[in-house]
Amino acid sequence: xxVAAGVTAAVVAPGVVLHSVTAAPRSEAxxxxxxxxxxxxxxxxxxxxxxxxxACDRENGLxxxxxxxxxxxxxxxxxxxxxxxxxxxQDNQTGRVTNxxxxxxxxxxxxxxxxxxxxxxxxxxDGIVMVDRHTCIxxxxxxxxxxxxxxxxxHKVMEDQLTRVPRGKxxxxxxxxCVHRRDFGEESTxxxxACREAGHEAIVFGxxxxxxxxxxxxxxxxxxxxxxxxxxxxxxxxxxxx
Amino acid sequence: MKRIIYREWRIPPARYWGLLGILASVVGIGALAFAxxxxxxxxxxxxxNSVVWGTPHVFAVFLIISASGALNIASIGTVFRKPLYKPLxxxxxxxxxxxxxxGLLVLVLDLGRPERLVVAMTTYNFRSIFAWNIFLYSGxxxxxxxxxxxxxxxxxxPYNRPIGIFATFWRLALTTGTGAIFGFxxxxxxxxxxxxxxxxxVMSFAYGLAIFMLVLMxxxxxxxxxxxxxxxxxxxxxxxIFILGVFYFTLVYHLTKLYGAKNHDLVGWLLLxxxxxxFMFWVGWILVGGLxxxxxxxxxxxxxxxxxxxxxxxxxxxxxxxxxxxxxIGSQAYPMQMFPGQTVLASGFFDGVQGEAxxxxxxxxxxxxxxxxxxxxxxxxxxxxxxxxxxxESLADDVLPVDEEKIVxxxxxxxxx
Numbered sequence: 001x002x003v004a005a006g007v008t009a010a011v012v013a014p015g016v017v018l019h020s021v022t023a024a025p026r027s028e029a030x031x032x033x034x035x036x037x038x039x040x041x042x043x044x045x046x047x048x049x050x051x052x053x054x055a056c057d058r059e060n061g062l063x064x065x066x067x068x069x070x071x072x073x074x075x076x077x078x079x080x081x082x083x084x085x086x087x088x089x090q091d092n093q094t095g096r097v098t099n100x101x102x103x104x105x106x107x108x109x110x111x112x113x114x115x116x117x118x119x120x121x122x123x124x125x126d127g128i129v130m131v132d133r134h135t136c137i138x139x140x141x142x143x144x145x146x147x148x149x150x151x152x153x154x155h156k157v158m159e160d161q162l163t164r165v166p167r168g169k170x171x172x173x174x175x176x177x178c179v180h181r182r183d184f185g186e187e188s189t190x191x192x193x194a195c196r197e198a199g200h201e202a203i204v205f206g207x208x209x210x211x212x213x214x215x216x217x218x219x220x221x222x223x224x225x226x227x228x229x230x231x232x233x234x235x236x237x238x239x240x241x242x
Numbered sequence: 243m244k245r246i247i248y249r250e251w252r253i254p255p256a257r258y259w260g261l262l263g264i265l266a267s268v269v270g271i272g273a274l275a276f277a278x279x280x281x282x283x284x285x286x287x288x289x290x291n292s293v294v295w296g297t298p299h300v301f302a303v304f305l306i307i308s309a310s311g312a313l314n315i316a317s318i319g320t321v322f323r324k325p326l327y328k329p330l331x332x333x334x335x336x337x338x339x340x341x342x343x344x345g346l347l348v349l350v351l352d353l354g355r356p357e358r359l360v361v362a363m364t365t366y367n368f369r370s371i372f373a374w375n376i377f378l379y380s381g382x383x384x385x386x387x388x389x390x391x392x393x394x395x396x397x398x399x400p401y402n403r404p405i406g407i408f409a410t411f412w413r414l415a416l417t418t419g420t421g422a423i424f425g426f427x428x429x430x431x432x433x434x435x436x437x438x439x440x441x442x443x444v445m446s447f448a449y450g451l452a453i454f455m456l457v458l459m460x461x462x463x464x465x466x467x468x469x470x471x472x473x474x475x476x477x478x479x480x481x482x483i484f485i486l487g488v489f490y491f492t493l494v495y496h497l498t499k500l501y502g503a504k505n506h507d508l509v510g511w512l513l514l515x516x517x518x519x520x521f522m523f524w525v526g527w528i529l530v531g532g533l534x535x536x537x538x539x540x541x542x543x544x545x546x547x548x549x550x551x552x553x554x555x556x557x558x559x560x561x562x563x564x565x566x567x568x569x570x571i572g573s574q575a576y577p578m579q580m581f582p583g584q585t586v587l588a589s590g591f592f593d594g595v596q597g598e599a600x601x602x603x604x605x606x607x608x609x610x611x612x613x614x615x616x617x618x619x620x621x622x623x624x625x626x627x628x629x630x631x632x633x634x635e636s637l638a639d640d641v642l643p644v645d646e647e648k649i650v651x652x653x654x655x656x657x658x659x
Binding site: 068085102113117138152157 | 282283284285288289290291292294295353354355356358359361362365366367369370371372373376423426427428429430574578580581583584585586587588589590591592593600601
């Protein structure tokens with residue numbers, strides 16, 4: 001019996017190796033050799049531009065959301081899912097105005113992951129923080145814990161959604177750095193592409209662990225900060241000019 | 243001192259079934275409210291991506307901490323060996339289990355995916371205080387049932403004190419855990435304070451005792467069972483101490499927040515400019531839930547009137563709900579301080595533009611779901627006292643055991659008696 005099992009394993013083992021070589025990238029386990037992140041140059045982020053937000057909505061099917069009949073527009077605006085938003089700030093002392101996009105900051109130590117009772121809120125080995133929609137019970141504790149107000153709860157039945165971004169009523173979701181693109185080995189995110197196409201190039205995406213990556217080179221050159229650095233979350237999204 | 247006899251609650255059937263009918267109707271309406279919110283989604287509630295926990299959580303957390311506090315009476319009798327409180331132990335245990343059941347039901351039925359409760363029971367992340375609480379709550383229920391058995395069954399008597407001590411520690415852990423759900427959240431300014439954990443413990447003492455006293459007085463009055471002045475005086479004095487305890491923690495909480503410059507805006511908003519939350523704090527939490535009941539409890543004349551004592555208990559409950567509203571909803575409504583020293587001029591997601599707080603108005607289904615939880619707790623209690631021997635036949639002064647102070651005066655022989 002033991003011999004038979006060994007033979008089977010020996011036969012199967014080369015098959016597994018062959019499979020992993022020929023398969024699409026999505027069948028490979030995510031590794032911690034990379035850590036995906038974003039760098040936002042607020043000096044380049046244009047006032048009134050919403051290219052990143054619109055692109056995110058299209059990429060993830062958020063533009064397919066519709067206001068329920070009978071709901072007030074104002075209330076619905078605070079209930080619909082928003083993965084990335086533009087924020088305009090003014091320094092109280094100097095009056096300097098800054099524009100920036102806010103999204104999930106993909107923390108190394110994410111509070112949303114710590115508090116999730118079922119482990120549905122999780123961090124991938126490559127640093128992407130996201131929600132497992134099969135185990136999310138919709139308790140919204142992660143939304144209470146997120147210091148960036150990055151998460152949205154799906155408040156109504158989904159009528160329309162994209163195959164690549166499955167969504168469902170009663171679960172929590174947030175920016176996942178276009179994880180479907182990561183799994184197919186694509187190099188960018190929807191917001192980064194849109195910002196570049198709009199001629200601003202305010203957002204850079206890349207591997208924070210690779211010294212040769214564009215994002216690392218930029219980070220080496222310009223001063224950057226994390227939002228709420230005091231919490232020591234080591235965010236994967238960095239901002240310059242704030 | 244006479245032997246304490248426990249007897250089922252024997253009010254006339256018409257009255258009993260009428261009461262049960264009313265409670266069952268409220269439970270039914272709560273169930274319909276749940277079905278509506280579950281079918282439509284949470285858009286029919288006042289909750290949003292800014293205020294993610296709404297009125298159901300106010301009721302749920304209130305009921306859960308009250309459950310822990312209601313067990314206080316049994317603990318005082320068993321753990322601290324106060325004979326006067328012993329006859330109240332059974333009702334204390336029953337009420338505690340019933341309140342927890344009501345609170346947990348509201349909590350579960352407000353989930354985005356309530357049908358996935360089995361996931362919550364089988365998949366754990368032990369870094370989450372929520373996950374610990376699942377064990378604390380279910381363990382509490384089991385311990386209270388064992389505790390009740392040890393009080394009611396002769397075979398359980400030897401285990402009564404060990405179980406009672408264990409229950410007391412478990413109860414403290416439970417309320418600490420519930421307070422920590424909020425206190426450990428570093429993201430929001432109004433939370434991020436470990437003092438919320440002991441504050442919840444003291445609040446639980448006050449709210450649990452107030453509910454216990456009301457239930458005790460109501461059940462006794464309905465059936466004409468006597469309650470003497472001694473026990474009522476002890477209970478209302480205890481309530482007074484607990485209310486003062488809540489005041490103390492409220493004061494320290496605000497002083498802690500006020501001491502750091504980064505929280506000046508928060509405290510200023512909450513105490514002065516917070517609209518409904520300022521009103522709820524001063525009028526609900528402080529005046530109705532604190533000063534008014536204290537005024538009654540320590541009033542030379544009113545404090546001797548049963549109806550006034552009952553009114554004080556009701557005020558504590560109303561104030562308790564107001565305090566939960568301020569802690570749970572007000573703390574979320576206040577914008578998160580993501581950019582200190584900067585004013586948000588515009589935001590695509592309500593980031594406190596010009597410092598404005600998030601909007602929240604409870605909708606009817608939310609309130610009905612919460613009331614359904616209260617009704618469940620009262621329904622379980624009503625059935626419990628009717629079918630089992632939870633209530634002592636009499637709490638008249640001459641029936642009750644002597645005060646422990648007198649036992650000490652009488653010396654060791656008296657203590658043994």
